[in-house]
Amino acid sequence: MALLFPEETNAGYARIAVERGFDRYPDGLTYVVPEELGDLVTGERVLVPLGRGGTPTPGYVIDRSDSPGSQDAERLKWILRRDGSAHGLPPELMSLALWVARYYQAPLGLTVSAMLPSAVRRGVGxxxxxxxxxxxxxxxxxxxxxxxxxxxxxxxxxxxxxxxxxxxxxxxxxxxxxxxxxxxxxxxxxxxxxxxxxxEAEWRTPSPGELTPDTPTSLQQGVIDAIGAELGNGFSTHLLHGVTGAGKTEVYIRLIERVLAQGGMALVLVPEIALTPQTGARLIGRFPDHRVAVLHSGLTAAQRHQQWAMAAAGEADIVLGARSAVFA
CATH class of the missing domain: 1.10.10 (Arc Repressor Mutant, subunit A)
Structure with missing residues (x-):
């Protein structure tokens, strides 16, 4: 009915990145926000009518405005409703999604969708x-x-x-x-x-690994101090080179301790999912008073949704996973 009565009271306008693979609208499509959805925020997942038939299609709020811009307000369609069955994208990641879509010339809606695990988008569990x-x-x-x-x-x-x-x-x-x-x-x-x-998901916590750390060697301590001095100075990169068994993981753990002590969070990426059980057990054993979220493709859909939601809500102090965990 909203399409028949464009003079109906609205709460402004929103740009929506719909989950469709077209490049004609790289900055999203503009829709009218119904008054009852006036509290929509960036990243929320909604259903919008798309195409001549008005097919309900999921999409994500890019931003809000009080003006339709160059669009004819009377020709704009209205957002149908929130998609309460699934999580949206955390607002702080929307700017990253915009950058990724522009840099790689990819449809914005599909870019956002790719940043969310399938289990999260489907609301599994x-x-x-x-x-x-x-x-x-x-x-x-x-x-x-x-x-x-x-x-x-x-x-x-x-x-x-x-x-x-x-x-x-x-x-x-x-x-x-x-x-x-x-x-x-x-x-x-x-x-x-x-x-x-x-x-809800059945979750088996990995058995804690080594609880009592060895005293760092002088070489390890030098690396820890050098990198640790940069932790409060913004973004920086450091390459730690060492053979297997040289003690690199202990350096990472010591640096994570410093980050947590400063009130921060840590993201640990491993090259393959086979390394997550042993790494997860070691992190849980060393940080028993902190929450560790584990993300990888070997989890069930419900487990992946549960762990992702914990990380997205800021309830995890440490996030461990393969490459896709960078979007958690």
Missing amino acids: AVKRRLIDLAETPEHSGSITAKQRSVLDAIEALPSDQRPVELNRLKQLSGVRTTGPVDRLLRDGLLVEHRRTEI
């Missing part, structure tokens, strides 16, 4: 959780059933740090078998509901 809590200002004054009272008593008995509580756990605590009593309390305003999307 994502589940929606219903979290229930007491309403701050309950307005219901009528009678309640015994089962509803059991639900209220169960949630009131929980410490504040255990609320809101997941719906199934609340059912277990209150002894009710169905969601009916909870849904009725929600309708009556005695409870409130929050929804959260989580990614």
Whole structure:
């Protein structure tokens, strides 16, 4: 209906990189942003109508503006909705995607898509959780059933740090078998509901490797100090040359320690996925109080989605993976 009524209130305009391989619009296509999507941000994944038939097509928000620019506003199509089934691209990576697309003369939409693992784009392993809590200002004054009272008593008995509580756990605590009593309390305003999307995947943490490091040799310490002195001075590159077993990995780990101590994050890239288990075990063993995300093609789709989301959310202190992990 939005296409028939272009005078409808909108929240501005957005350039969208659609997941299609055409080069005619290297800077993306401009769409109208509906008022209910006024909080869209760069990198979010949306569905937009494409072509004469208006085929719903996924795309990514490049940027927002209050003006359609040189486009005729009355001829522009409207964004259909968010694509809530999948993650978008972290905003800070969109500028990188623009550079990559221009440098390699590649379609922008497909460039962005290639930066996201297939499992992330398909939302593999994502589940929606219903979290229930007491309403701050309950307005219901009528009678309640015994089962509803059991639900209220169960949630009131929980410490504040255990609320809101997941719906199934609340059912277990209150002894009710169905969601009916909870849904009725929600309708009556005695409870409130929050929804959260989580990614479930069976994950086996690699066995910790060597926990107690050897004292660095004088040569290793010299390298650590030389590179460590540059860590706070912006971008720099260093080539560490040594034969197998010379102690290069220990130098990397010592430098990672310094980065983490400064509040930073570390990305460790390995040349092949066969090296990730031993490297991951060693990192986990040396950094037991930090979160290590592991990314490589040997993971299941759900595992890859889970680990990528942890890195993208900034919840991982160390990211380990093959080449594609550079986009996490």
